[in-house]
Amino acid sequence: MSNPNDDCVGLEPATTAEEKRLRSDLLFSALPACQPQEGSPANTFTESELQELQAALPNLNIRPRSKNENNEEESLKMDICGPWKAAPEQTSTTISSPATASTSYSAAGPQEAPQEAPSTLLDWHGAPKFTNPSVQLPRAFRQQVRAGLHTGPTNAVCPGFLQCNLVVLPQGQSAFDFLLFCQRNPKACPLIDVCDVGSPTPKAIAPDSDLRTDCPKYVSSYLQNDYCLVTIVVETPSETHMFSLFLFFSMYRYAIYRNGKLEKEVTDVTDIWPENSVAFLIGCSFSYDGALMDAGIPLRSAEQGKNVPMYNTSLKCRPAGSLQGNIVVSMKPVPALQVAKEVEITSKFPHAHGEPICIGRPDVIGVDNLDQPDWGDAIDLQHDEIPVFHACGVTPQAVLMASKIPFAITHSPGHMFVTDMPSNMGVV
Numbered sequence: 001m002s003n004p005n006d007d008c009v010g011l012e013p014a015t016t017a018e019e020k021r022l023r024s025d026l027l028f029s030a031l032p033a034c035q036p037q038e039g040s041p042a043n044t045f046t047e048s049e050l051q052e053l054q055a056a057l058p059n060l061n062i063r064p065r066s067k068n069e070n071n072e073e074e075s076l077k078m079d080i081c082g083p084w085k086a087a088p089e090q091t092s093t094t095i096s097s098p099a100t101a102s103t104s105y106s107a108a109g110p111q112e113a114p115q116e117a118p119s120t121l122l123d124w125h126g127a128p129k130f131t132n133p134s135v136q137l138p139r140a141f142r143q144q145v146r147a148g149l150h151t152g153p154t155n156a157v158c159p160g161f162l163q164c165n166l167v168v169l170p171q172g173q174s175a176f177d178f179l180l181f182c183q184r185n186p187k188a189c190p191l192i193d194v195c196d197v198g199s200p201t202p203k204a205i206a207p208d209s210d211l212r213t214d215c216p217k218y219v220s221s222y223l224q225n226d227y228c229l230v231t232i233v234v235e236t237p238s239e240t241h242m243f244s245l246f247l248f249f250s251m252y253r254y255a256i257y258r259n260g261k262l263e264k265e266v267t268d269v270t271d272i273w274p275e276n277s278v279a280f281l282i283g284c285s286f287s288y289d290g291a292l293m294d295a296g297i298p299l300r301s302a303e304q305g306k307n308v309p310m311y312n313t314s315l316k317c318r319p320a321g322s323l324q325g326n327i328v329v330s331m332k333p334v335p336a337l338q339v340a341k342e343v344e345i346t347s348k349f350p351h352a353h354g355e356p357i358c359i360g361r362p363d364v365i366g367v368d369n370l371d372q373p374d375w376g377d378a379i380d381l382q383h384d385e386i387p388v389f390h391a392c393g394v395t396p397q398a399v400l401m402a403s404k405i406p407f408a409i410t411h412s413p414g415h416m417f418v419t420d421m422p423s424n425m426g427v428v
Helices: 017-034 047-056 067-075 133-146 173-184 285-294 336-346 395-403
Strands: 092-097 100-106 161-170 191-194 227-235 240-248 254-258 261-266 277-283 310-316 326-335 385-391 407-410 417-422
Touching: 133 417, 161 173, 161 191, 161 285, 161 395, 173 191, 173 277, 173 395, 254 395, 285 336, 326 336, 326 395, 336 385, 395 407
Parallel strands: none
Antiparallel strands: 092 100, 092 227, 161 277, 161 407, 161 417, 191 277, 227 240, 254 261, 254 407, 310 326, 326 385
């Protein structure tokens, strides 16, 4: 043990051996007073102990802490229960492609000053916080859609982000029936969000979006070579993120239905968007494309440059009010040795139709010919692949037509609304 005299502060140094011995004995006799009494905090004294210690060591400076010292110590503490303050990171996005010159823009639009992130406006309890820099990928993609630079299918687009089907109905009985239909048929219509009456913005999943312009649509046959590769660079003060995506070009449309029939298809629905609109967003199986690719399961439709094939089935939905009809399925060719893995992965995405409803036997669900899909494009199956069928978000369109709903706006099959939400929302 070191000599207490060596560490004493505020005492004149001892000069003789006898003084050192006496000083040591004195300190050892005084030190027990520094130990806590029963039930009292450490390093505290009773009044009599303090007086005794000060009398024995008159040169030892014992005093209360000054206010400045207390304030200085408090300023160094962090309140881990309160909100943390951090300087906001400004981001810039650069889009470049072989076909066009590079363009720089903020999340708010080309050549505009950076604006406060829309997520700051979501102030309700449990509101999503879109703070990951990768959220710039779907936002940049939606800007390309608005500009008419991407009008093709969205399979394999923005992997890792939730994609949704769109149904717009006027407020009233039809909208109520459809809400009830989704609640009764969650496999075919997993409801993600419902906009406020008249609003084209699903604030909880894409706060800066506009459903009147942000869904890529087309009618003409898809052209495999009609695309360009786009690289998106998101820069923050601490790091740089780079993403790549394909932009496809063709005609693009919103589908307008009246009395159960397709009336027309338009490039923009701003002028015909009902003032009393109710927009429904329904999860799409494209949302787990990224998880399948990460597991090494191929996406044949994307590889072949095609839309996914979709088929009407003989499987009936549970009716709701005026709405009735059959389930529509999409088909994925999956290697036989990876079917179990595909089921395991997709079953974790109930908000995107979940696990398949049929594997390998299209005839048992009323699909007679895989080469003639009711929507989308036929896909070539490899010799080792099995057709896997998932419930599809085109089911509402089939039901709206079968039920002869007076008016509706929908997306074009295979051309989804891409959100800011991670595709694994709700996945454990």
